[in-house]
Each structure stands twice: as C-alpha cells, then as structure tokens.
Amino acid sequence: MEVINQITLTLVKKVQKDFSQYSYQYEKKVFCAFNLTAQQIENKPFIDQLIDMLKSETNFIASFEITERQHFKNLAMAKANIRSLQEQGYQIKLDDAGTGYGGFSYFMDFNLDGVKIDKMFIDVIGVEDVKVEVLNSIIMMAKRLGIDIVAEGVETQQQVDFLRSHKIDYIQGYYYSKPVPFNDLDFND
Template structure:
C-alpha cells in the first residue's frame, strides 16, 4: 500500500486483507489502472502488481495483487475480470458515500460550532516599510471543545457555501471589538483591522446592512475589508453598490489573492477598489525566477498607476523584504514578521 509516499507491502495470504480493503474504500474516490494487462507483464515483479490507484486529497492508496491473481488476470479469466470491475465499482460507490457523509457531518458540526461560539479570531500584523504595525488581518480559527484548533483549510470552503458563514463573520467582528476594548485603554494609536468577505456576502444587501450597523460606532480600530478573487460574483451590479456603501462609511475595500482567481484585474474597473493584496505565489518568485518576477513588477506598476494601496502577503525572507522596500510598496504581511496569533500575543509596540 502506498500512503503519502510511504510504501507497505501486503501479503494477502498472511495479513488481514479485509481491514486493508475497508481502509482503502474509505480513503479513495477516483481510480485508474496503473498498468494495462497486455503491455506490462514482463515488467511485473514477482510479488507486486499495482492494479488500482485511488486518490482523495493528499491520501494515496494502491491495491497490490499477489502473483497468483495476476497470472489469472493475465490468462484472461473472465471471472477475475468481473471481480476487478466489481471491486472498482464498490470502491467508487463507497468513496462517494463516504465523501458526502463526511461533508454532511461537517455541515452539522459547523452549525453546532457556531451555536457554541467556537470560532475565534487570530491576527496577523500588517507592517509598514519601516517595520511599524499599521494594521491586522483577522483570520478565523475553529477552537474545538477539547481545546484543539482547526485551520480554515479544513472547513472554510464548506462554510462559505452555507449561510453559517455570515454568522461566523459577525461573531468574529464582535470578538475583535471585545479584544480591542482592552487594547484601547492602554494605547492611543488606531490601526486598521481587515476582515475577509465572500462574494455572496458582498452581494447580500441584508448582510451588508448588519455589517454596517455593527461597526457604525467603532472607534477603537478602523475596519477594512478584503474580497477574494477565488470566488465568482453572480450579481456585479449589487456587489458594486454594496462595495460603494462600505466605502461611503469610510471603510477601505481591497482585492485579496490578486491575479489568482476569476476576475483578474477587471475587478479594479468594476469596483473601484482601494487596494490590492499581492498573493504569496508572486512573492515566492523573488530571487528565484527572474522571468516570473516580471509579473510581480507588472502588478506593482499597475497598482501604483491606479493610486491604490499595495499589500504584499506571504513574505518570509529578508530578500523578499528588501525587494519590496526597493519597489516602495505600502505594506508587508507574512511570517517574516509574525504568524497569525491570538490577540494577547500581539506586540503593538512594533
């Protein structure tokens, strides 16, 4: 069995094949033949023949058929062909059922987690070129009942397709406001705080009304918003009107993940945005690929000509910082300064 690049040989005469088969069913969703029967018989080693390969996420599994079965398959025994087809069909059906049951369970867990107030904010500093904190990006974490934390990668895609994402966002804002009460009593500097919004939230007039109402009297931080290019807008006119309403309240709206999604830079023409966040994939080419870095230069040049703020995210090295300072962008965000942390671990003196 090959699982995450680690190989385990299975002797079907000795090991518990039923347990292996059950595990394989639960972790595989799509399949293909690794070798065709007719063309690779001379290449097969004495004890292994890769018959079926499956993949779900980062998990890879391989059924290893013993030599006696591969000879029978090679002999064109029709019953063994049907056995392979039956196994394939069973694996696919089991994988699909497992996938949808898992997704349904996650949806129920998200609803329950929201009711229990389990979603909490983590903060990543956004720094000026002279290494002073100018703002924070609010990033959601799911704190389970046992105290463990789930990163957004495990749940955010499902949450964004459910109405529960609106409640999560509003509760995050409420918790940020609570965090800043203790900060405001000891500090006079007001920084901006960036919240992520989905395309559906931007298009939802009722949600934008709730957002504005919750933030209308906020003086401890300056709210701002980031919309991602990874999601598709269904109603550009409504999105444009709601972005304008947020901007009329004095809130900046920036494009996150610029250059990686649906809209391209047409969003700047459609929405009259206040800034752009350069995705980590463009930052990673600094000092590595002189050809690809020209794409980064083009993004920076375009943003400067539009007169909008430029934030570079995913910055991790001194070389990247030096490059961005040389190009005089506005803000830098990334592990070079800090990973996302709880509010109590922030250093507002920088």
C-alpha cells in the same frame, strides 16, 4: 453550508470585544481587515448589518478584503454595496490578487482602495519564473491607479529588499512575525 455570514458577524463581535480591551492600554489606532466573499458582497441585508455593527466602532479601523474564490452573480449589487462600505469610510482591497476568478477585471469593476499580493508571487522573488512578470505588472498597475499595495507571505530579507525597492506600502509575513493570539500582540512596535 451557508454559515459564512454568521461566522463573519461572530468574528466581528470577537474582534470588537478584543479591541475594547486594547483601547484602554494604547492610543495608536490599528487596522483590522475582514475578508468578504462575493456572495456576502452581493447581499445588501448582510452589508447593512455589517455597517450597523461597525458604525460606532472607535477602537480599530475596519477594512474589507474581497476574496476571489467565487464568481459575482450580481455585479451591480456588488458595486452598490462596495460603494456603501466606502461611503462609511471603509477601505476595500482585493485579496490574493491574481489568483482567483476576478483578476484584473476587479480593478475595472470596483473602485478599489488597495490590493494584497498573494504569497505565490512573493515566493518567486529572486527566482527565474514567469510569475515575477505578473508580480511586476500588479505592482505597476496598482501604482498607476494610486492604490495601496500589501505584500503578504514575506519570509526572507531578499523579498523585503525587493519589495522596499519597489516602494510597496505594507509588508506582512513570517519575516516579521508568525500569527499570534490577540493578547500576545505588541502594539508598541
């Protein structure tokens, strides 16, 4: 329906409004990640508008996650726009690594700052499944590239122990908290 750009910009404005209240109460800076589709990353006017909206943001540190649900049609434009975002200081991560169209080619095509390991790979920790080898490969490759690793969808102590033993940078999931409204977030934790 071609409304994704407007939805994303509206979401950014909402997050900015929420975090403007946060800045008065806390001093700690937090990251806020926004997902971007291939179509959005290839759209220079949209990327320029996003950069302009966030250029004076001081209440949170924005980062962007590439979703793998669409093919890139203009790889050169996508690379240029990702470079523009990174030149402004924004981190670029691959979301749901290994589940979509891009896969490992994104590591070659883009200068990624991080990778988010999809829950389907986390769910097989402690189970005999070929996906465990894919999980180990993602971790090994990300470590060799020197990029951040985020594990998402973590629900059990066994998963936390495995991820900690593999020195994963960030762990998120129901093990720590279910999603909560902005006003219920505890930034002191």
